[in-house]
Amino acid sequence: MKNSFFKAIPSGETLPINNIHAVSVSMPTLKDVIGYEEQDEKTLKVIKSGYPRFILHPYLKKLSEYIKKKYDVCDEYEVVVLSSQKAAKLISDKYYIYNKIEIDEPFGVILVQNGTSQLQKVLTYIQHVGCNLSSRLAEEYLYKVKEIDTLHKEELEKEEKAKDIVINTLANAYKQPYENVCLTPSGMNAIYSVIRGINSIQSHNGRTVLVQFGWLYLDTMNIVNHHYQRQKIFKDIKRLDLLENYLKQKGLKVAAIITEIPTNPQLKTVDIKALRKLCDKYNIPLIIDTTFATPYNLDLTSYADIFVESLTKFACGNADVLMGAIILNKKHNLSHMNEEFFQHCEPIFIKDIQRLAVEIKDYKKRVKQISKNTIALVNYLKTCPYIKNLYYCMDEQNKDNYCQTIIDDNSYVGIVSVTFNKPFEEVYDKLNFAKGPSLGTEFTLLMPYTYLAHYDLIKSEKGHKELEEIDLPINLLRISVGIEPIEEIINEFKRIE
Known part of the structure; x- marks a missing residue:
């Protein structure tokens, strides 16, 4: 078989590659995924960044350290930065946190005592509410105070x-x-x-x-x-x-x-x-x-x-x-x-x-190309003996699928989920697509959904029963279809035949 159009991306690399503001991270093997979920030191060491609501961005870490030095905060407290002073007040009131030091910054800062369960509660609540500080704001702040030497080069609208x-x-x-x-x-x-x-x-x-x-x-x-x-x-x-x-x-x-x-x-x-x-x-x-x-x-x-x-x-x-x-x-x-x-x-x-x-600006064009690729990929996967279950939208033959009542231009939503008749780890590790959290990217992106979204349920018998109750297979692979040439996407899946 000819060489793969897609190239394996090293564990911990940002997705997209070499982008400090990337919201996904490469997890090319199932061992990487499990190591991440288990907080394995070796796995975490290579991760450069991740989905911002789940992994603290390196610039936010650096900013917290800078604020700690700037205001001479003792080691008894952890500095947590947030998107606004309003968010800081919301969380302070919820968890009865009141800064003992006057902090004047254009974003939210709270000081949470180390060695208590309060810190994890605060971080979890920030994750749920989505009031994380922007990595671009942190980058600009750090650059102005000379804590970093360069700014990430990217195209910006006026x-x-x-x-x-x-x-x-x-x-x-x-x-x-x-x-x-x-x-x-x-x-x-x-x-x-x-x-x-x-x-x-x-x-x-x-x-x-x-x-x-x-x-x-x-x-x-x-x-x-x-x-x-x-x-x-x-x-x-x-x-x-x-x-x-x-x-x-x-x-x-x-x-x-x-x-x-x-x-x-x-x-x-x-x-x-x-x-x-x-x-x-x-x-x-x-x-x-x-x-x-x-x-x-x-x-x-x-x-x-x-x-x-x-x-x-x-x-x-x-x-x-x-x-x-x-x-x-x-x-x-x-x-x-x-x-x-x-x-x-x-x-x-x-x-x-x-x-x-x-x-x-390319939103509509991107979605339409992804939809076109998804239709072709679904038609291919329907013929594959190694596919056990195939989940997609839209299936015009499935009368229980009510998407057909609201369909536009015979479009398919650009996500496909599958389970396999082969060992999951073998299949996951072999595919050279980008692999990590998130979806909707121009590049095809795979995610072992249950491992990354519900790992706690995988680890217990009770959790297995709950997954069965909601019809969510442990070894489900979610495919976010990209805009690459469809023949190359299909050829990559042919590698696991």
């Missing part, structure tokens, strides 16, 4: 045009006015802000239950746990009958329903028309995470009250900007309350917006 380019692109894609779009420093911060907004609006109406429909992304569920004491989870997105029965009893208590279309990583899709009818019947706002669908593959403007999207994924396409967005639907009854939702959003560093403004 500062005065950047925000309008990003917001106008999203407003046009979602068919909404400019003022109905708000940018956030991460997709999780978008979800957090919406949950806070829904809570403040609906609690006055006696609506105190938030419904999660489908097994949602882990941190989405964690945000709900933080802010809703009363919640109801329906794990199977196909069992709309269970939701309907619940709403007959509790519909007037439900503050909102939140779901993903399609779900991550099994690519399941709810009967969206029927779900919308239920929401209308009980006057319940519907929040849809459209990160996988994008506004260019699935037209959901007739269904959602609120859209949330992680712009880090397909909108960016290069895995080097952490950002999200809230889009309020003018067709429904919450769009006039934009201040209620937008006030909880964290500020975004201008250089992140400038970088995304360059990348988002």
